[in-house]
Structures are given as C-alpha cells and as structure tokens.
Amino acid sequence: MDTYELVTRNAAEVVTEEEVRALADDPEGKRVYVGYEPSGVLHIGHLLGANKLIDLQEAGFDVVVLLADVHAYLNDKGSFDEIEEIAERMREQFLAYGLDEESTEFVYGSSFQFDEDYVLDLHGLELETTLSRAERAMSEIKSGDSVKVSQAVYPLMQALDIEYLDVDLAVGGMEQRKVHMLARDVLPSVGYDAPTSLHTPLIADLESGEGKMSSSSGVNISMEDSTEDIAEKVNSAFCPPTRDPEGDLENPVLQVFEYHVFPRFDEVVVERPDEYGGDLAYDDYEALAADLESGELHPADAKGALADYLDELIAPGRERLRELRS
Numbered sequence: 001m002d003t004y005e006l007v008t009r010n011a012a013e014v015v016t017e018e019e020v021r022a023l024a025d026d027p028e029g030k031r032v033y034v035g036y037e038p039s040g041v042l043h044i045g046h047l048l049g050a051n052k053l054i055d056l057q058e059a060g061f062d063v064v065v066l067l068a069d070v071h072a073y074l075n076d077k078g079s080f081d082e083i084e085e086i087a088e089r090m091r092e093q094f095l096a097y098g099l100d101e102e103s104t105e106f107v108y109g110s111s112f113q114f115d116e117d118y119v120l121d122l123h124g125l126e127l128e129t130t131l132s133r134a135e136r137a138m139s140e141i142k143s144g145d146s147v148k149v150s151q152a153v154y155p156l157m158q159a160l161d162i163e164y165l166d167v168d169l170a171v172g173g174m175e176q177r178k179v180h181m182l183a184r185d186v187l188p189s190v191g192y193d194a195p196t197s198l199h200t201p202l203i204a205d206l207e208s209g210e211g212k213m214s215s216s217s218g219v220n221i222s223m224e225d226s227t228e229d230i231a232e233k234v235n236s237a238f239c240p241p242t243r244d245p246e247g248d249l250e251n252p253v254l255q256v257f258e259y260h261v262f263p264r265f266d267e268v269v270v271e272r273p274d275e276y277g278g279d280l281a282y283d284d285y286e287a288l289a290a291d292l293e294s295g296e297l298h299p300a301d302a303k304g305a306l307a308d309y310l311d312e313l314i315a316p317g318r319e320r321l322r323e324l325r326s
Contacts, residue, residue: 003027006059010052010259012174012201015184019196023168027060032198033167035066035109035158038087039077042094042317043222044213044260045173048200050097051263052171053104063104064165065094070109071157074150075141080110089324093223096320097313098264112164113157121163121190125156128189129182137182140175159183162195170197175212201259204250209238213252221310223317230314234307239299243289253299253306254292258285261309270297270305 001009004024014020023030034049042050053063067087073080091106112118135147137155158179162170170180180197188194202212207219214220219233239253261268262285270280270288280297282288291297 003059006055007061008198009055010200010263011198013177013199015180015197015199020169020198023061023196024059030061030169031064031165031167032056032061032169032171033064033066033162033165034171035068035071035161036090037068037072037075037077038083038090039072039075040086041222041224041321042090042097043220044203044256045220046090046094047097047313048203048259049171049173050094050099051260052198052200054098054100055263056169056171057100057103061103061169063099064167065091065099065104065106066109066161066165067091067106068109068161070113071154074154074157076148076150084108089321092320092324093317096316097223098316107165109157109161113161118160118164121160122153122156124190125160125186126153128186129156133182137178140178155179155182156186159187159195163187163192168196170195172197172199174199174202201255203255203259204238204252206233206237206252206256209240209245209249209252221314223314223321225314225318227311227315230311231304231307234303234310235300237303239303241295241299242293253302254285254289256306256310257288257302260313261306264313265309268305268309270301272301276301 004021007020007024008014034053036046057063067090069080069083069087072078072083077083087108095101131152134152134155138151159182162183172180177199180195184194205211205213205219221230221233237253239251243251243254245251266283268282268288272279280291288297292299292302
C-alpha cells in the first residue's frame with residue numbers, strides 16, 4: 001500500500017483528507033502526536049491508538065506521546081506523584097508493545113503547560129470559547145457526572161498542546177473528535193493554524209457488542225491480563241456469525257481482528273482439527289470476515305485464534321509490568 005493508505009488504514013475519519021494527503025506525500029520530519037492521561041495500565045483502547053502510531057512510524061513520521069499529567073490531575077485522576085508513577089509505567093508499556101524508541105518522544109504536559117506563554121495563550125482561548133462549547137467538547141472524556149471548571153479548561157489545553165508540541169497531525173479516538181474540532185475553530189483566534197487530525201474507531205463492548213469498550217465498565221482487555229484471562233474474556237465475547245449485527249450492535253471480535261491483529265501480523269492462522277476442515281490461513285481481514293459470515297469459520301474457532309494473537313501482542317508489556325513491580 002502507498003503511504004497515504006498506510007497512514008489512513010483503519011482510520012474512522014481524517015480532517016481534512018487534503019491536509020493528510022499533503023503530509024503523506026512528504027512525511028520526513030513531520031511529527032504526529034497522541035495524548036494519554038496516565039490513569040492506569042494500558043488497555044485495548046490505548047493499543048488501538050498505538051497500532052496507528054506504529055503505522056505512522058512505518059510511513060516515516062516521528063511520534064510524540066504526551067503523558068498528560070496535568071490533564072489527569074484536572075480530570076481528578078490522583079495526585080501528581082501518583083500520576084507520575086503511572087506515567088512512567090505507561091511509557092515502558094508503549095515501548096514494549098512495539099513503538100520504536102528512536103522515533104518516539106515522550107513528553108510530560110507539566111514540562112511546558114506551566115510556562116508563561118502557554119498560560120497566556122490559554123487565557124486567550126478562554127476569552128474566545130463559551131462554557132457550553134467547552135463542555136460539549138469534554139462530554140465524552142470527562143470523569144464523573146458533574147461539570148467542573150477544570151473540565152472546561154481541559155479541552156482548551158488539548159487544543160493548545162497541538163501548537164506547543166510543534167506537531168503536524170493530532171491522533172485520537174473518535175471520542176476526541178469534538179476536542180479537535182474545537183481546536184480547529186479556536187486556535188486561529190490566538191494566531192495559530194487550524195490543526196489536522198486523524199481519528200481511530202471505537203471498539204464495542206466485548207461482551208455485548210454495544211457502545212464502546214471501557215476500562216471502567218463491562219469487559220475489557222489490558223496488559224495486566226494473563227494468557228488465561230485473555231482466553232476467558234475472548235471466549236465469552238459477543239460474536240454473531242455476521243460482520244453487521246442488527247440494530248446498533250457491532251461484532252467486537254471482528255473489530256479486534258481488524259484493528260489490532262491484522263495491522264500487526266502478515267498472516268493469521270486459525271487452527272482447527274483435521275476432522276473440522278484443518279487450519280485456515282488469512283492474509284487480510286476481509287477474507288476472515290467473509291468466512292465467518294459464510295459459515296466456513298465458526299465463531300468459536302475465530303475466538304480461539306483471536307485470544308492467541310492478542311496474547312502474543314500483550315505478552316511483552318505484561319512481562320515489562322512484572323519487571324517494574326518486582
């Protein structure tokens with residue numbers, strides 16, 4: 001695939017296509033960033049973003065990972081000492097998962113977000129943004145039900161981070177879309193360019209196929225999970241024999257194959273006894289999804305293969321966590 005196809009593979013949206021094509025045409029020296037609150041062990045949502053960062057590194061971009069300690073504090077995720085400890089573990093997990101250390105820069109938000117110029121620009125954005133607009137931007141990523149002043153400032157800081165990190169492309173899940181659209185609207189008001197962004201899809205709850213997979217509710221998969229944990233969770237996953245269940249449901253087993261497994265493996269082998277037709281080998285997601293839909297691939301066999309490949313992806317990070325805690 002060409003560079004643009006690699007950059008946009010499995011993206012739910014790019015804003016705008018013209019801007020992303022221009023970056024893909026000349027990626028050397030270009031910087032992309034994603035920001036994460038240091039709030040726990042990496043889970044499958046973090047890893048979907050990490051897969052996209054690995055694609056972007058392969059395409060020739062440099063990657064900046066913002067360990068957003070100030071944002072985590074504003075979102076009531078603990079003291080700065082607690083947040084810093086978690087952030088260091090997250091950094092090690094990202095590298096263990098496969099980010100290239102030489103082309104990945106990890107930055108703490110607190111290293112620049114208290115600087116005078118940043119604070120003055122932030123106040124400038126506050127003058128240009130209504131409280132209701134900031135609240136809408138924050139609606140899908142805030143902690144708790146009540147709206148605090150800190151949570152109105154939070155998305156404005158995210159917008160400003162794009163400029164202060166000197167990046168060319170902002171990457172985030174679809175839950176970050178409102179923040180990036182806010183950034184495109186308000187950054188020009190303080191003299192900066194509207195940022196270019198790329199959004200990754202949301203994976204449905206593993207057990208029900210509804211909504212999105214969450215670390216705070218439902219069934220999720222994280223780097224803390226053992227091989228047995230992963231197998232148990234995947235085997236209990238919702239997996240109808242179709243890629244498009246009725247209503248608002250998704251097939252999360254197929255989603256994880258598409259967004260996590262196939263981007264990282266050249267071939268996926270589903271092992272089956274000879275009496276059931278023997279092994280099946282796939283070099284692309286569409287072939288596997290088609291076989292599931294036709295009945296050639298049984299959901300139970302698909303789940304067994306998915307658990308094995310997920311465990312292979314997660315194992316290095318799980319081992320690194322054990323080392324850090326020993």
